Amino acid sequence: MQKATVVVKKITAEDTIAVRHPVLRAGRPKEDCYxxxxxxxxxxxxGIYDNDKLAGVATFLDSKFPTFEGRHLQLRGMAVLDEFKGRGFGKRLLEAGEELAKKKKINLIWCNARILAVPFYEKLDFKKIGASFEIPKVGIHFVMYKQISNTFDSC
Ligand SMILES: CC(C)(COP(=O)(O)OP(=O)(O)OC[C@H]1O[C@@H](n2cnc3c(N)ncnc32)[C@H](O)[C@@H]1OP(=O)(O)O)[C@@H](O)C(=O)NCCC(=O)NCCS
Structure with missing residues (x-):
């Protein structure tokens, strides 16, 4: 029997929709997923693939969060299909983002975290900042961030 393979790779914005739609925008038009x-x-x-099946997605945008110094990435669209949850796929996607941040010499990743996802981010060393706020049609969120590095030495 063939061994199961799980790989993380870069995908297109269009590819993400197959996961964003059922997980993050269920019951809403696909246009809301962009x-x-x-x-x-x-x-x-x-995207994270389990035996060639796209199981989870995450998007990292160059976007500065005003409170902090330096260069930042914003994490958006973090989503894992129900049948693949709890297998470390979300963690693998975040780790890919952290590697990207290091390569780009970006010192911080932040996101607007849904209240239900806060414990997931805390587990991965993200911290909450500020009060909760409501995003219409989605629900209560907190800004959360993870410091990747304070400085990047030149080589
Ligand atoms: C949040 C989400 C991306 C997590 O993905 P996942 O693949 O199930 O998470 P992982 O298996 O990688 O979990 C990593 C760690 O976080 C923990 N964790 C995950 N979800 C958790 C939760 N809701 N509460 C507490 N801990 C949680 C896991 O136990 C694991 O800990 P471990 O390393 O000690 O075993 C997934 O549940 C999801 O898509 N949720 C719906 C969409 C969503 O809310 N996205 C975030 C938008 S801001």
């Missing part, structure tokens, strides 16, 4: 900045050259979309 984010501003999805097609920018600087935006990176990652």
């Amino acid at each position: 984010f501003q900045g999805d097609d920018l050259k600087t935006t990176v979309h990652f």
Whole structure:
């Protein structure tokens, strides 16, 4: 029997919709699944595949969060299909984003975290900042961030 393979790779904005739609925008039109900045050259979309089946997605956009110094990535569209949850796929996608941040010498990743996803981000060393706020049609969120590095030495 063939061994199961799980790989993370870069995908297109269009590819993400197959997961964003059922997980993040269920019951809403597909058009609601596209984010501003999805097609920018600087935006990176990652997909995690389990035996060639796209199981989860995450998008990282160059976007500065005003409170912090330095250069930042915003994580958007973090989603894992129900049948693949709890297998470390979300973690693998975040790790891919952290590697990307290091390569780009970006010192912080932030996101608007749904209240239900806060414990997931906390587990991966993200911290909450500020009060909760409501995003219409989606629900209560917190801004969360993870410091990747304070400085990047030149080599
Ligand atoms: C949040 C989400 C991406 C997590 O993906 P996942 O693949 O199930 O998470 P992982 O298996 O990688 O979990 C990583 C760690 O976080 C923990 N974790 C995951 N979800 C958790 C939760 N809801 N509460 C507490 N801990 C959680 C896991 O136990 C695991 O810990 P471990 O390393 O000690 O075993 C997924 O549940 C999801 O798509 N949710 C719906 C969409 C959503 O809310 N997205 C976030 C939008 S801001």
